[in-house]
Structures are given as C-alpha cells and as structure tokens.
Amino acid sequence: MAASDISAGIGADLDYIRGAGLFRKRRVIKSPQGAVVTVDNQRLVNFCSNDYLGFANDDRLIRALQQAAETYGVGSGASQLVCGRSSMHAELETELARITGRDRAVVFSSGYLANLSLARTLCPGRTDLIVADRLSHASMIDAARLSPAVFKRYRHADPVSLEQQLNKWGQKRKLVLTDSVFSMDGDVAPLPDIVKVCRQARACLVVDDAHGFGVLGKSGRGALEYFDLGQEDVPLLMATFGKALGVFGAFIAGQTQLIELLIQRARTYIYTTALPPALAATALMSLRLLDDEPWRREHLQTLIKRFQEGAVQLGLPILPSSTPIQPLMVGSASAAVKLSDKLFHQGFFISAIRPPSVPNNTARLRITLSAAHTEEQIDHLLDALLETVAVK
Ligand SMILES: Cc1ncc(COP(=O)(O)O)c(C=O)c1O
Structure with missing residues (x-):
C-alpha cells in the first residue's frame, strides 16, 4: 500500500507522546471490578475505578x-x-x-x-x-x-x-x-x-x-x-x-x-x-x-473522611475534596507514571492522569474511593503513599 502523508507523520507523533511521558498503557483486568482486581496476573487493591458504590459486580x-x-x-x-x-x-x-x-x-x-x-x-x-x-x-x-x-x-x-x-x-x-x-x-x-x-x-x-x-x-x-x-x-x-x-x-x-x-x-x-x-x-x-442501601453512601463518606484526615496529617499533596475523587498532585507526567508504577509493585492500582486530561504540569494520581473498600485498605494506602510520595 502506498504511504500516505498521515502514515508518514505517525512515527513522529508516537515518539513525541512517549518522550513527553504521555504514552498510555492499557492494563488488562482479568477479574470483575471490585475493591481488589487482577491486573496483569497480579492481585491489586483498586483505587482508580468510578464504581463508587461497589455495584459493578453486584x-x-x-x-x-x-x-x-x-x-x-x-x-x-x-x-x-x-x-x-x-x-x-x-x-x-x-x-x-x-x-x-x-x-x-x-x-x-x-x-x-x-x-x-x-x-x-x-x-x-x-x-x-x-x-x-x-x-x-x-x-x-x-x-x-x-x-x-x-x-x-x-x-x-x-x-x-x-x-x-x-x-x-x-x-x-x-x-x-x-x-x-x-x-x-x-x-x-x-x-x-x-x-x-x-x-x-x-x-x-x-x-x-x-x-x-x-x-x-x-x-x-x-x-x-x-x-x-x-x-x-x-x-x-x-x-x-x-x-x-x-x-x-x-x-x-x-x-x-x-x-x-x-x-x-x-x-x-x-x-x-x-x-x-x-x-x-x-x-x-x-x-x-x-x-x-443507604449504608453504601454512609460507608463511602466514612472512608472519604478517613482518607482526607489521614492524608492531611501525613502532609500528602492532596486536593481538598469531599467526594470519592481524591487527587494526589505530582506535577510532571513522567513522575506521575513512576509513582503509579511504584505503587503497582506494592499492590495498589492507581493510574496516572496526565495532560491533556489535566492542565500541563498538574499530572496526578486520581485516587478514587468506593463503598467496596474497607477502612483497613484506606490505612494501607496511606502507609504506602507516605513511603513513596515526597511529602511537603
Ligand atoms: C464528567 C463526565 N461526563 C461524562 C462522561 C462520559 O460518560 P460515559 O463514560 O458514560 O461516556 C464522563 C466519564 O467518562 C465524565 O467523567
């Protein structure tokens, strides 16, 4: 097939995406959604789903x-x-x-x-x-x-x-x-x-x-x-x-x-x-x-409060949020990916959110909480973040 002008530019575009730390890997989930998921054959606590009430596998x-x-x-x-x-x-x-x-x-x-x-x-x-x-x-x-x-x-x-x-x-x-x-x-x-x-x-x-x-x-x-x-x-x-x-x-x-x-x-x-x-x-x-089942919303609110209070106490760079979306600010796209990878190896699934999903230099881990989580899982996450994140 003859090369088109579009295909000629694709290599450069992909190189740019990789070089800027913006390349997106698609992780394969081998389990249902839930507080714990199997990703690439590894069991991880899932902190990046929008399944806020834990209904996706009900x-x-x-x-x-x-x-x-x-x-x-x-x-x-x-x-x-x-x-x-x-x-x-x-x-x-x-x-x-x-x-x-x-x-x-x-x-x-x-x-x-x-x-x-x-x-x-x-x-x-x-x-x-x-x-x-x-x-x-x-x-x-x-x-x-x-x-x-x-x-x-x-x-x-x-x-x-x-x-x-x-x-x-x-x-x-x-x-x-x-x-x-x-x-x-x-x-x-x-x-x-x-x-x-x-x-x-x-x-x-x-x-x-x-x-x-x-x-x-x-x-x-x-x-x-x-x-x-x-x-x-x-x-x-x-x-x-x-x-x-x-x-x-x-x-x-x-x-x-x-x-x-x-x-x-x-x-x-x-x-x-x-x-x-x-x-x-x-x-x-x-x-x-x-x-x-109002208990789901009530439990979720308890977890949000526990995470916010814990993160503030530890000096973690989180945004003040009263919802299940708890962003942890990193800055550069490549630093956010590195942090996400480190947490992956410690058993936590939290994907890095980078431009253009967020403005330049505001890459972050978008931590999301669900009624399916336990208080213990929140505490483990806080411990892992304290170990891996540069605290203010
Ligand atoms: C604020 C907002 N609006 C709209 C959408 C799109 O919804 P859907 O995933 O059903 O296409 C999303 C989800 O990605 C969202 O976060």
Missing part, C-alpha cells in the same frame, strides 16, 4: 442483566427511533424522571454521546452562546466545538467569571455547561450561585452529574438533591449509569419540550445503536438498590 445486578438478556436478547438492533427502543428503555426513563423530579428523561447509549447531543441541538446558530467551566469534562467541550455558536470558557467554579462571560457577548440564546463534581479534581461546583447567574442572564443551565449521581444527596439522587435545586433552577440534568450505578449508559432529564427536541434532533441519539435493553434493565435495578 449479584443482583448480574441476575437482572441475565434475566433481561433471556427476555430481550443481547443486541438492541437499531437506534431508539428505528426499532431499538424496548419497554425497558421506556420504564427506565419513567423512573429516572420520577426520581430526579423532572418532567421527562431520555436514555442515551453513553454519557459522552449524551453530552455531545446538547450544544448543537440547543444552540445551532452563530448567534448563540455556549459558556463552559474551564475544567468541564472533555465531552462537554467537544459538544460546544460541534456547534457553530460562540464558545467561551469561564474560570473554574467561578460564578463571577461566568457572569462576565454571559454579559460580554450579545448572543441571544445562551447555554451554560458545568460538571457538578469535577472528574479530575473532585471538587463540587457552586451550583446555587451558578443557578442565580444563569437565571439573571436567561441562560439555560446543564449540569453533568456523572460523578455526583448515586453518591451525593440524602437519597443518592446527586448534586441537585444535595443543593436542593429543582428543574426550574437546572433545566437539564445529565448523569451516567457507568459510575456509581455500576452499569453503562446515560440519561438527560428536564423539561418536556427540551427533552422532546433532543429526541427529534440530537444526532448522537438518532444515529447510534440504542443501549441494549438488558443494560437498561440493569440500570433500573441499580436505581432501586440506591434507595434500599
């Missing part, structure tokens, strides 16, 4: 998946608008609308696709404005880039900076995008203040609650329950099933008309195969367990 979810597969089969066959929508999708959407206190919900095949749908559907013109938190998840940033609207970013978690951006541009329709819990820093957006700014500017607010849903709020309904914010405050709520719920897929919930427009126009809803019905059934079961 017996009841496995049975729900098996039973639904017996009834509905494996594949969904087509997009939801063709023939891929089963009664499981319909039931899940009704339940999601009910528990989030929203008019309607629509299920997407993944959170990335759900976020991608938003900007172009709601702000399709050059006269529109999209404003996102500087540290918003990549899927929101990519969404904004897919729209011809003017796209601006505001200073991280700063309602004043948001207000300035919203007032600076004369655009008519305005969409504001923010995560509730920031995926790499673990901090929580000041949502009540952001809501106020959006209301004043007549902007539509979308909250991505991927890391809050299931974890925050008295009954685990996420950041909006935590802050007591309703649909009038946050017209669109997005969350995933792949993190605290332990499954796969995502949804957007909100006002009837907004959801209907997404169904009619969102390209990442229309032009992709529907989530398999058995996964919709499994997500439904997970939502029920959220209600039945």
Whole structure:
C-alpha cells in the first residue's frame, strides 16, 4: 500500500507522546471490578475505578442483566427511533424522571454521546452562546466545538467569571455547561450561585452529574438533591449509569419540550445503536438498590473522611475534596507514571492522569474511593503513599 502523508507523520507523533511521558498503557483486568482486581496476573487493591458504590459486580445486578438478556436478547438492533427502543428503555426513563423530579428523561447509549447531543441541538446558530467551566469534562467541550455558536470558557467554579462571560457577548440564546463534581479534581461546583447567574442572564443551565449521581444527596439522587435545586433552577440534568450505578449508559432529564427536541434532533441519539435493553434493565435495578442501601453512601463518606484526615496529617499533596475523587498532585507526567508504577509493585492500582486530561504540569494520581473498600485498605494506602510520595 502506498504511504500516505498521515502514515508518514505517525512515527513522529508516537515518539513525541512517549518522550513527553504521555504514552498510555492499557492494563488488562482479568477479574470483575471490585475493591481488589487482577491486573496483569497480579492481585491489586483498586483505587482508580468510578464504581463508587461497589455495584459493578453486584449479584443482583448480574441476575437482572441475565434475566433481561433471556427476555430481550443481547443486541438492541437499531437506534431508539428505528426499532431499538424496548419497554425497558421506556420504564427506565419513567423512573429516572420520577426520581430526579423532572418532567421527562431520555436514555442515551453513553454519557459522552449524551453530552455531545446538547450544544448543537440547543444552540445551532452563530448567534448563540455556549459558556463552559474551564475544567468541564472533555465531552462537554467537544459538544460546544460541534456547534457553530460562540464558545467561551469561564474560570473554574467561578460564578463571577461566568457572569462576565454571559454579559460580554450579545448572543441571544445562551447555554451554560458545568460538571457538578469535577472528574479530575473532585471538587463540587457552586451550583446555587451558578443557578442565580444563569437565571439573571436567561441562560439555560446543564449540569453533568456523572460523578455526583448515586453518591451525593440524602437519597443518592446527586448534586441537585444535595443543593436542593429543582428543574426550574437546572433545566437539564445529565448523569451516567457507568459510575456509581455500576452499569453503562446515560440519561438527560428536564423539561418536556427540551427533552422532546433532543429526541427529534440530537444526532448522537438518532444515529447510534440504542443501549441494549438488558443494560437498561440493569440500570433500573441499580436505581432501586440506591434507595434500599443507604449504608453504601454512609460507608463511602466514612472512608472519604478517613482518607482526607489521614492524608492531611501525613502532609500528602492532596486536593481538598469531599467526594470519592481524591487527587494526589505530582506535577510532571513522567513522575506521575513512576509513582503509579511504584505503587503497582506494592499492590495498589492507581493510574496516572496526565495532560491533556489535566492542565500541563498538574499530572496526578486520581485516587478514587468506593463503598467496596474497607477502612483497613484506606490505612494501607496511606502507609504506602507516605513511603513513596515526597511529602511537603
Ligand atoms: C464528567 C463526565 N461526563 C461524562 C462522561 C462520559 O460518560 P460515559 O463514560 O458514560 O461516556 C464522563 C466519564 O467518562 C465524565 O467523567
């Protein structure tokens, strides 16, 4: 085959990625997800999963998946608008609308696709404005880039900076995008203040609650329950099933008309195969367990407190976070990889997070805690970190 200009440049690109310490190795897991996993034939305590409540290998979810597969089969066959929508999708959407206190919900095949749908559907013109938190998840940033609207970013978690951006541009329709819990820093957006700014500017607010849903709020309904914010405050709520719920897929919930427009126009809803019905059934079961087992959230909070207090006492360079995401700051990408490798050999699985997932020189270990962990495992981790990390 004749070489193309693309293939000619690939070697140099890969060399650059390796040289900058940014090469990503894909570890192979040979066990189910859980507090302990088998990686490359080694048993490791897992501190890098988003399975915050320990549901990913839950017996009841496995049975729900098996039973639904017996009834509905494996594949969904087509997009939801063709023939891929089963009664499981319909039931899940009704339940999601009910528990989030929203008019309607629509299920997407993944959170990335759900976020991608938003900007172009709601702000399709050059006269529109999209404003996102500087540290918003990549899927929101990519969404904004897919729209011809003017796209601006505001200073991280700063309602004043948001207000300035919203007032600076004369655009008519305005969409504001923010995560509730920031995926790499673990901090929580000041949502009540952001809501106020959006209301004043007549902007539509979308909250991505991927890391809050299931974890925050008295009954685990996420950041909006935590802050007591309703649909009038946050017209669109997005969350995933792949993190605290332990499954796969995502949804957007909100006002009837907004959801209907997404169904009619969102390209990442229309032009992709529907989530398999058995996964919709499994997500439904997970939502029920959220209600039945508050002890998971309570235990998780105990572990978060234990880790934060222990790390502060030891002088470890962690960010102040009250969520299961506990970043340990390293700096250079290659130092973060070295530290991750050292901990791997001591029996801990914590992957290094590097640019472009985080800003330059802020590479880190993104330590994540789960209700599946024990207090003893947290203490062992703290001991190992004290041994391996340069303490302030
Ligand atoms: C904040 C945030 N939004 C969206 C997504 C995408 O969700 P999914 O993994 O379901 O595509 C993720 C997960 O990677 C995330 O962390």
